[in-house]
Amino acid sequence: MTQRNVIIGYSGSGKSTLAQTLGEKYHCEVLHLDCVHWLPGWQERDHTEQNAMISNFLDTHESWVIDGNYRATCYERRMNEATQIIFLDFPRHICLYRAIKRYISYRGKSRESMTEGCMEKIDLEFLWWILHKGRDQKHKKRYQYVCEKYAKKTVVLKNPRAVKKFLA
16 A cells, blocks of 8 residues: 655654654655755755755655655645645644754764754754744644645644554
């Protein structure tokens, strides 16, 4: 059975962790968009190259899991081709806790879902993103748009307990 899962949601909500779990469960390839977006040293990759990489992945895999938001890179194609869209709509305090925990676990290293050479970091800009900027009206409307346009194939999970129940 073909599985094509897109996981979107707030920073620190566990998109990459869920992607890995679903990839193992469904025996399919996982694409972490952070690995596509970032070059070593936290340099942004050219958008044309990002789109080519994602298009190639979609063209060469029947079943897949893709985690990440990145609206500038094949966004509508990913949403259209997905058999399921999972939106992790976690509260700020959970996302903040998880981001800090991730930083402590990976400090001085690159995590598996990130480009090698992008050492885990946490700074005021990222904290502001988690708590405010990444949750402004513009971002909320984008998630709402996906949930409405693709309502029949979208699952909204609001906390870690809901993820566990979903996986069971």
